[in-house]
Amino acid sequence: MRSRRLAPYWLSAPALLVYAAFLVVPMGAIALISFQHFEFYGGIQPGFTLKNYAEVFGDGYYWEIFGRTFWIALVVTAACAILGTFEAIVLNRMENPWKGLFLMIVLGPLLISVVVRTLGWALLFGSTGLVNKGLALLGIDPVQFMYANIGVIVALTHVLVPFVVISVWASLQRIDPAVERAAVSLGAGRAAVLRRVIVPLAMPGILSGSVIVFALAASAFATPAIIGGRRLKVIATAAYDEFLNTLNWPLGASLAVLLLIVNIVVLQASNRMMERRYKAVFNEGGT
Amino acid sequence: MIRNDWLSLAFHAVFIAFIAAPLAIVCAVAFTPLGYISLPTSGISLRWFAAVADNPRFINAFWLSLALGLVSSAVATGLAVPAALAIARHRFPGRDAISGFLLSPLMIPHIVLGVAFLRYFSQTGINGTFASLAAAHVIVILPFALRLVLAAATGLDPAIERAAVSLGAPSFTVFRRVTLPLILPGIVSGWLLAFITSFDELTVSVFVSNPSTTTLPVRMFLQIQDTIDPMVAAVSALLIAATVVVMLLLDRLVGLERLFVGKGRQR
Numbered sequence: 001m002r003s004r005r006l007a008p009y010w011l012s013a014p015a016l017l018v019y020a021a022f023l024v025v026p027m028g029a030i031a032l033i034s035f036q037h038f039e040f041y042g043g044i045q046p047g048f049t050l051k052n053y054a055e056v057f058g059d060g061y062y063w064e065i066f067g068r069t070f071w072i073a074l075v076v077t078a079a080c081a082i083l084g085t086f087e088a089i090v091l092n093r094m095e096n097p098w099k100g101l102f103l104m105i106v107l108g109p110l111l112i113s114v115v116v117r118t119l120g121w122a123l124l125f126g127s128t129g130l131v132n133k134g135l136a137l138l139g140i141d142p143v144q145f146m147y148a149n150i151g152v153i154v155a156l157t158h159v160l161v162p163f164v165v166i167s168v169w170a171s172l173q174r175i176d177p178a179v180e181r182a183a184v185s186l187g188a189g190r191a192a193v194l195r196r197v198i199v200p201l202a203m204p205g206i207l208s209g210s211v212i213v214f215a216l217a218a219s220a221f222a223t224p225a226i227i228g229g230r231r232l233k234v235i236a237t238a239a240y241d242e243f244l245n246t247l248n249w250p251l252g253a254s255l256a257v258l259l260l261i262v263n264i265v266v267l268q269a270s271n272r273m274m275e276r277r278y279k280a281v282f283n284e285g286g287t
Numbered sequence: 288m289i290r291n292d293w294l295s296l297a298f299h300a301v302f303i304a305f306i307a308a309p310l311a312i313v314c315a316v317a318f319t320p321l322g323y324i325s326l327p328t329s330g331i332s333l334r335w336f337a338a339v340a341d342n343p344r345f346i347n348a349f350w351l352s353l354a355l356g357l358v359s360s361a362v363a364t365g366l367a368v369p370a371a372l373a374i375a376r377h378r379f380p381g382r383d384a385i386s387g388f389l390l391s392p393l394m395i396p397h398i399v400l401g402v403a404f405l406r407y408f409s410q411t412g413i414n415g416t417f418a419s420l421a422a423a424h425v426i427v428i429l430p431f432a433l434r435l436v437l438a439a440a441t442g443l444d445p446a447i448e449r450a451a452v453s454l455g456a457p458s459f460t461v462f463r464r465v466t467l468p469l470i471l472p473g474i475v476s477g478w479l480l481a482f483i484t485s486f487d488e489l490t491v492s493v494f495v496s497n498p499s500t501t502t503l504p505v506r507m508f509l510q511i512q513d514t515i516d517p518m519v520a521a522v523s524a525l526l527i528a529a530t531v532v533v534m535l536l537l538d539r540l541v542g543l544e545r546l547f548v549g550k551g552r553q554r
Contacts, residue, residue, distance in 0.1 A: 221493075
């Protein structure tokens with residue numbers, strides 16, 4: 001029976017070894033150089049210093065980048081949560097084949113490269129100016145989308161909203177249709193059913209989708225790089241510049257480490273919170 | 288069951304337009320007969336597709352991305368299948384830690400993985416090689432393959448395997464003739480999702496690739512940073528067309544919503 005007891009370790013050993021060599025070591029190394037000193041003419045110096053973190057926290061320039069990153073991520077999360085929740089509810093009330101077709105149209109873009117999707121927005125905002133032509137028809141003054149927060153927000157919302165649709169969709173599947181019928185038979189109107197029955201029951205899905213969106217929006221690279229351009233930096237594009245343009249790797253590494261910490265804290269904290277608050281929901285539905 | 292009223296349907300129409308608009312514009316611009324970004328209002332032309340076919344930089348990047356996707360998704364799936372079987376079928380000390388660790392790259396921003404690989408591979412002197420790109424991609428895509436295989440393996444009834452054993456099948460035969468066929472849809476969809484994720488990956492690759500090992504998304508990104516011309520739109524239109532084919536395939540195979548919801552539910 002001994003081999004039987006060791007079997008799971010043998011089975012997962014290859015993956016664990018690959019992770020040790022190509023995940024643990026590189027992550028350790030990047031954390032390490034974030035504590036090292038950088039000389040413009042000598043490169044990375046051995047030793048231990050908190051200088052890079054002091055520079056990031058002491059410089060208004062980086063505060064602005066962090067502020068912009070989290071502001072964009074918050075607005076994108078709110079937009080995705082609202083739009084994605086309603087779209088999932090509408091989809092759930094449709095009949096097949098429409099249901100299946102539109103679900104595919106909404107989720108399909110997740111399989112298309114972010115570069116392609118962002119290029120589409122760059123074309124709509126910039127070269128063709130189609131969005132502003134549309135706004136003009138509605139009598140709205142042209143808006144500067146390219147190289148502006150608003151453009152990054154719209155494009156990122158497009159890139160990330162499917163994650164909310166899918167997670168709300170999943171929690172809607174667990175709602176007993178009888179609950180809705182009961183509410184209607186007790187005299188609830190459409191708005192009341194939505195606000196007091198559907199949305200509360202879908203809340204775990206809304207929250208978990210929003211958390212994913214926030215984490216991905218805060219660390220997004222391609223969309224802010226293409227729509228935001230060189231001047232409108234977020235954490236990810238600032239780290240990219242430190243690594244590939246300025247070549248101050250220790251400083252870039254400290255930006256990356258801070259982004260990672262924020263990401264993990266947000267993900268873990270919200271997981272804890274949701275598990276505590278919605279324990280009953282997860283246990284009942286979690287079969 | 289409450290039906291959608293006109294207000295919900297109006298919202299739905301706007302939402303679908305929002306989702307489709309950027310993809311539609313890319314496809315439209317790709318057919319422009321003019322030499323700059325414009326809608327094909329004065330006729331349709333395939334000149335930019337021809338330009339793509341004549342552009343060795345895009346063609347080479349495409350073949351590199353294809354090879355990279357095939358190699359890294361095969362390796363990732365090969366590593367994920369035994370690990371998923373271990374996690375789904377056995378109760379052992381450290382099980383939750385192992386599954387959490389194997390899924391952990393999902394929680395690390397790609398920009399962080401990218402700079403970590405850049406530092407690591409340049410110190411070991413292999414940055415920019417195909418092998419280093421493949422290793423980086425394996426780490427990024429393994430969790431996707433693992434989740435789908437895990438979901439398939441968790442749903443498996445152990446009684447079926449016990450039946451095979453009781454009928455005298457040796458353990459490898461049980462695996463090959465019973466277990467493997469039953470989790471095959473999970474493996475295939477996990478492999479496909481891993482392949483697509485690798486093929487589309489930009490943020491990690493941009494750090495690991497060099498001018499001779501530029502993947503297609505990196506090539507397109509660098510091109511867009513430089514100038515946006517109808518040729519990038521044509522490449523993008525081709526990618527959208529290819530993705531639609533893969534998507535229909537995946538939908539047949541597993542159902543798209545299961546593909547994305549498919550958390551390997553662990554109990």
